[in-house]
Amino acid sequence: MNHLDFDQDTVLFDTVFTTVGSTTQTFKIYNNNPGKINIDEIELMGGESSPFRINVDGISADYLEDVEIRGRDSLFSFVEVTLEVNNTTNPLIIEDSVRFLTNGLNQYMHLAVWGQDAYFHNNEIVSGTWMNDKPHVLYGIVAVGFPGLDSNLNLTIPAGTDIYAHKDSRLLVYKSSIDIQGELNNEVTFRGDRLESYYDDIAGQWYGVHLIEAQTSTINYAIIKNGSVGVQVDSTMSPNTLTMTNTIINNSQFYNLLAVAGPNITIENCLMGDAGLTSVFLFAGGEYHFNHCNIVNYWTGGRGGPGLLMRNWFESDNVIYSRNIVNSEFQNCVFYGNSDKEWTVDTVDATVMDFEVLYNLIKRDETYDYSNYSNIVWNSDPLFTDPFNLDFTFDTDSPLNNAGTPSFVTSDIKGIARNISTPDIGCYEN
Numbered sequence: 001m002n003h004l005d006f007d008q009d010t011v012l013f014d015t016v017f018t019t020v021g022s023t024t025q026t027f028k029i030y031n032n033n034p035g036k037i038n039i040d041e042i043e044l045m046g047g048e049s050s051p052f053r054i055n056v057d058g059i060s061a062d063y064l065e066d067v068e069i070r071g072r073d074s075l076f077s078f079v080e081v082t083l084e085v086n087n088t089t090n091p092l093i094i095e096d097s098v099r100f101l102t103n104g105l106n107q108y109m110h111l112a113v114w115g116q117d118a119y120f121h122n123n124e125i126v127s128g129t130w131m132n133d134k135p136h137v138l139y140g141i142v143a144v145g146f147p148g149l150d151s152n153l154n155l156t157i158p159a160g161t162d163i164y165a166h167k168d169s170r171l172l173v174y175k176s177s178i179d180i181q182g183e184l185n186n187e188v189t190f191r192g193d194r195l196e197s198y199y200d201d202i203a204g205q206w207y208g209v210h211l212i213e214a215q216t217s218t219i220n221y222a223i224i225k226n227g228s229v230g231v232q233v234d235s236t237m238s239p240n241t242l243t244m245t246n247t248i249i250n251n252s253q254f255y256n257l258l259a260v261a262g263p264n265i266t267i268e269n270c271l272m273g274d275a276g277l278t279s280v281f282l283f284a285g286g287e288y289h290f291n292h293c294n295i296v297n298y299w300t301g302g303r304g305g306p307g308l309l310m311r312n313w314f315e316s317d318n319v320i321y322s323r324n325i326v327n328s329e330f331q332n333c334v335f336y337g338n339s340d341k342e343w344t345v346d347t348v349d350a351t352v353m354d355f356e357v358l359y360n361l362i363k364r365d366e367t368y369d370y371s372n373y374s375n376i377v378w379n380s381d382p383l384f385t386d387p388f389n390l391d392f393t394f395d396t397d398s399p400l401n402n403a404g405t406p407s408f409v410t411s412d413i414k415g416i417a418r419n420i421s422t423p424d425i426g427c428y429e430n
Contacts, residue, residue, distance in 0.1 A: 002037050003105055004069075005030040011079050012122065012139075013113040024080045027109060029056075029100070031069040039067040041101040050096045052111050053080045081113045091115045092137050092164050092193040112139075118164075127153040127176075132161040137193055138169040138206070145176035152176060152215070159183040159221070164193035165206030173211045175237055182221030184246070184415045190224040203276060204228050204253030211263075213237045219244040230256040230272075233263040236286075240264045246413050246427075250274055250390065255281050262286045262323060267293055269413045269427045273390060274298055278305035279337075284314045285323025288355070290330045292409045294426045297337035298387050307335045307342035307363075312351050322348050328355035332404040334426040336382055340365040359405040361425050377403060377425070393428050400425040 007028040031037045042064040044054050055078040056064060069075055083094070098109040114120050119131065123140035127150075130136060145151035153176040157163070160182075165171070171178075171190075182188040192205025199205060208227035211217060216238040224230045230249035233242055241263040249256040250273035257272055259265055262285040271294045272279045279297040282288055288310075295307040313322045335342040342363040347353055357368075361377040380399040385391040394400055404423040411417050412429040424430050 002031075002033045002035070002103055004037065004039070004100055004102055004107055005032050006107075006109060008109075010110040010112060013081055024078055027077050027079070029069065029075045029077060031071060031073055034071045036068055036070050037102060039064075039069065039100055039102050041065055041099070042067060043099045043101075044096065045099055046096040051081050051083055051094060051113065052096050053082075054078065054098055055080075077109075079111060081111075083113065083115060091195055092118060092135070093139070093166055125150050125153070127155055129156040129158065130161055132158050135162040135164055138163065138165040138171060140166075140169055141172050142169065143172040143174060144178055145174040146172070147174060150176075154179065156181065157188050159186040159188065161188045163188070163190045165190065165227070166193050167205065168207060170207035171209045173209070173214045173217065175213050175215065177215040178209075178211070178217045178219075180219040180222050182219075182246070184221060186221070188222045190222065190227070192226050199226070201251060202226060203251050203274075208232060208252070210234070211242060214241055216240055217242050219247055221245075222247045224249045224256075225251050228253045229258050230275075232258040233260065233265060235261040236263045238264075240266060242266070243268075245269055247271075248273065248390075248413075252276070252279075255279065257281070258283065259286055259288070260284060265289070267291070268409050269293070269411075271296070271390075271392065271413065271427050272307075274300075276304065278307070278309045280308040281305070282308070282310040282325070284321075285312055285325055286328075287326050288328040288330070290333050291407055292404070292412070292423070292425075292427050293333045294392050294428070295333065295335045295342070296384075296387060296392060297339065297342065299338070303339055306339060306344040307337050309344050309346065310355075311346040312353060313346070313348040320348060322351040324352035324354070326352060326354045329358065330355065330360060331358040332360065332407060332409075332423060332425050334361040334382055334400060336361065336363045339363075359403065359425065361400060361403070375405070382426075392426065394424075394430060396430060398430070401430050 044062045057075045094115040096111045100107045118135040121142040144155040145153045156179045205226045208229040210232045212234045230252045243266045246269045248271045252275045254277045257280045264287040266289040297307045357373045359375045383398040385393045402422040404425045413427040416429045
């Protein structure tokens with residue numbers, strides 16, 4: 001069946017249009033067949049309400065019929081967009097499409113325009129220090145270093161920076177480092193770019209922050225929500241791949257934290273909340289240090305796993321491979337939620353599993369009775385204030401109160417000083 005070809009699949013206006021009212025872009029329609037093609041319909045899907053306007057072969061209209069292209073020929077099409085200047089109610093990215101119906105086949109040209117004043121990053125390599133005077137918008141893969149291109153870069157994101165991510169986009173760190181410098185009450189925020197209230201709690205709106213063979217990186221006081229995988233850390237290029245402190249990751253479609261193939265990670269004063277599969281998945285080896293964390297998964301509907309899953313094996317071509325988990329510890333943490341199992345260790349024989357679990361509250365229908373577990377509060381309700389609205393504070397009657405072991409984390413996620421001798425379990429101090 002004869003069909004059309006195009007010189008691109010998306011017309012993207014990458015200028016900030018809150019200061020420029022109108023501009024024009026072009027795309028070409030090709031007939032690569034020897035005979036002529038008749039395009040039955042060309043339709044701007046948004047119609048008269050769309051901010052876009054199209055012109056095909058010199059004809060401007062929202063809807064055209066019976067447009068002919070000779071064999072081995074092409075047509076120029078023009079797209080213009082006009083936005084109200086400084087209209088802060090616009091979405092960050094406004095989209096539409098043009099439909100081409102040919103021989104019963106619908107094909108689409110996607111249209112996208114930046115809708116507000118922001119820093120837009122479109123499939124680009126970034127480094128240095130981002131400004132925080134207006135939002136940053138991620139479109140596609142925004143990379144600190146990239147396979148086959150630049151690496152050994154650093155990106156610093158200062159306190160108060162708001163980052164909005166378009167559908168399927170991610171912030172990728174490859175053989176480079178990232179330093180997220182949020183502060184108490186001035187966090188760095190990551191979320192999808194749909195600003196309507198309907199999307200406040202929709203998971204999977206973007207991918208997440210993805211570290212691959214990263215150099216030493218830090219995340220402090222960040223709020224990361226509504227992704228597919230909040231933070232993913234693949235393998236390591238440094239003695240300590242990631243230190244994450246005072247951070248909330250919530251409402252991820254699959255995992256809030258996914259660690260793969262041996263990274264070295266330190267997590268302190270962090271809250272890993274709802275996730276569709278497992279809130280924290282530590283997969284195929286690594287070194288992990290968790291202290292004063294809440295892994296608390298109250299995902300509504302069916303869930304695919306426990307709050308935390310630690311697995312030291314993987315399968316490839318029907319062969320089981322194992323990787324050691326070494327020198328790891330989990331202390332002063334709470335693993336709780338609406339599943340019977342919120343802590344699971346999945347091992348194969350003859351593999352090193354060197355970890356200690358100390359002074360934690362764990363919900364699990366079958367408790368572990370091993371020497372590396374000590375002072376565990378099994379299956380006691382932590383009596384959170386309102387877990388379904390992310391309020392994981394508690395009163396003195398909670399089993400978390402004064403149940404921890406002394407640690408060097410001297411204040412909680414809200415900046416409240418801890419009782420040094422008998423701190424509370426979790427990221428909040430009563």
